[in-house]
Amino acid sequence: MKWQIEDTPERAAFRAEVTGWLRDHLPKGWMEAIEAGDDDAFDAAKRASDWNPFTWNALVGANGYGAPLWPKEYGGLSGEQWMQQIVREELGRYRLPLVSLNILGVGLAGPTIIEHGTDAQKERYLKKILTGEEIWCQLFSEPGSGSDLASLSTKAVRDGDEWIxxxxxxxxxxxxxxxxxxxxxRTDPNIPKHDGLTYFILEMSTPGVDVRPLRQLTGSSEFNEVYLTDVRIPDANRVGAVGDGWRAARTTLMNERATLSGLSMDQSSIMGGTRKDPWQSFLEGIEDKTDANVRQKIAQFYIEQEVKEITAFRASSARLRGSQPGPESSVNKVFNAEFNQRKSSFSMNAAGMASVAWVPGAGGASDSRMHAFLRSRANTIEGGTSEVLRNQIGERVLGLPRDIDTDKGLPWKEIRRN
Ligand SMILES: Cc1cc2nc3c(=O)[nH]c(=O)nc-3n(C[C@H](O)[C@H](O)[C@H](O)COP(=O)(O)OP(=O)(O)OC[C@H]3O[C@@H](n4cnc5c(N)ncnc54)[C@H](O)[C@@H]3O)c2cc1C
Incomplete structure (x- = not known):
């Protein structure tokens, strides 16, 4: 992070607490090497230690820094937005992961359980989300329902204390x-689509859950199709009231947008421990820095990067402690997704032939450049497409007339679905 709002004494004291904790827990020489700008010393400190992102994730999660806004009793710091910002700044400064490896747990499931879950659910799930001991996924989209999520067809029928x-x-x-x-x-097909939904926690090892990985453009299998056949879920795993699932789902979706909006989703944000900061690596990947067009583009990316970070900071500062993100989180999500795509396309073009002579999985600069380029195609789809989020910005932020909804008032079973 290149800019920072000047600290008040209270903020400076908290920052000192965070860096003090890092100094006590990071391998010897790690912070000193970064402070001295010495990449070789940094590599040496890392090599000499047994640091890895998984144990680090667990340590950060067990000490409140994984989710400063969460209540103390559930593993957070009961903190305020500025505290979360300071933690992020210090983690970034010392090249540590900015997001949990359990990103869907910390970013989406946790805030939803805090807002809508029972005390027993908070007690059972939250701490293990933070430490990464229990990884979470999001079972929302269906082959026939993505943008129009509320039209989804997976049904749950009550059977005593369970749902099938x-x-x-x-x-x-x-x-x-x-x-x-x-x-x-869907727990009631006879009423309008948003009203007949219920939100559950599903243990993925339950009989009848069949997870089938899908291979994607990048060659990896990041996502799956999941078939659910007579899967039994205890009613104790219901989050919120029967028929109130859309409200809980909206909390998840708003948090998803906020989680995805501040991130470049590059390896360093997730895994940490990189030799250089991502901006430095980006610059080094561009061979001809003398070309006027290239220089103009680089300067423009730098400006946009700064604007993006400051806007994310302003949006998070505007939220009160514990409150959920609103539709404004869509603004940064749209910007960030398109920014990532523009930046990765530019870096492919700037590297010329080196970009296309690519051996998947071989490692090195061309591999990571191509991976970033291909992966960034998904940024404008995942977590809500840019078209749909622009609609939401139009309606909920700018107060424009609502998008046409031909399903309004109709029972779900009568609406047209693909
Ligand atoms: C990498 C990746 C990871 C994902 N991970 C998950 C996950 O973990 N869990 C999960 O549940 N889902 C996940 N998704 C699914 C994602 O949320 C959906 O892909 C997304 O919501 C779009 O839905 P769809 O693919 O069905 O496209 P559709 O909804 O069928 O959209 C098709 C096209 O129509 C446009 N469109 C649709 N409606 C409108 C409208 N009203 N106005 C203007 N244009 C419109 C869309 O913008 C899009 O261009 C993931 C997606 C990706 C790419």
Whole structure:
């Protein structure tokens, strides 16, 4: 992070607390090497230690810094937005992961359980989300329902203290590694689509859950299709009231946008421990820095990067402690997604032939450049497409007339679906 609002004494004291904690827990020489700008010393400090992003994630999560806004009793710091910002700044400064490896758990499931869950659910799930001991996935999208999520067809029928679930989900990121999933299912087909939904926590090892990885453009299998056949979920795993699932789902979606909006989603944000900061690596990948057009573009990216970070900071500062993000989170999500795509296309063009002579999985600069380029195609789809988010910005931020809704007032079973 290149800019920073000047600290008040209270903020400076908290920052000192965070860096003090880092100094106590990071390998010897790590922080000193970064402070001295010495990449070789940094590499040496890292090599000499047993630091890895998984144990680091657990340590940060167990000490409140993984979610400063969460209540103390559930593993957070009961903190305020500025505290979260300071933690992020210090983690970024010392090249540590900015997001949890359990990103859907910390970013989406946790805030939803805090807002809509029972005390027993908060007690059971939140701390293990933070430490990454239990990985979560999001079982929302279906083959026939993505943007129009509320039209989804997976159904849940009550049977005593349990629900029996049948249907198919798709695009389920990290479903193959997850212990739990956030599931939205239809519990009443006879009323309008938004009113007949209920939100559940699904244990992924339950009989009848079949997770099938899908291979994507980049060659990896980040997401899955998930078939649900007579899956039994205890009623104790229901989040919120029967028929109130859309409200809980909206909390998840708003948090998803806020989570995705501040991130470049590059490896360093997730895994940390990189030799250089991502901006430095980006610059080094561009061979001809003398070309006037290239220089103009680089300067423009730098300006946009700054604007993006400052806007994300302003949006998060405007939220009160514990309150949920609103439709304004869509603004940064749209910008960030398109910014990532423009930046990665530019870096492919600027590297010329080196970009296309690509051996998947071989490592090195061309591999990571191509991976970033291909992966960024998904940025304008995942977490809500840019078209749909622009509609939301139009309606909820700018107060424009609502998009046409031909399903309004109709029972779900009568609406047209694909
Ligand atoms: C990498 C990746 C990871 C994902 N991970 C998950 C996950 O973990 N869990 C999960 O549940 N989902 C996940 N998704 C799914 C994602 O939320 C959906 O892909 C997204 O909501 C779009 O839905 P769709 O693919 O069905 O497209 P559609 O909704 O069918 O949209 C098709 C096209 O129509 C446009 N469109 C649709 N409605 C409108 C409208 N009203 N106005 C203007 N244009 C419109 C869209 O913008 C799009 O261009 C993931 C997606 C990706 C790409």
């Amino acid at each position: 679930v049948n249907g198919q989900k798709v695009w389920t990121s990290i479903g193959q590694f997850a212990k739990f999933g956030m599931l939205v299912a």
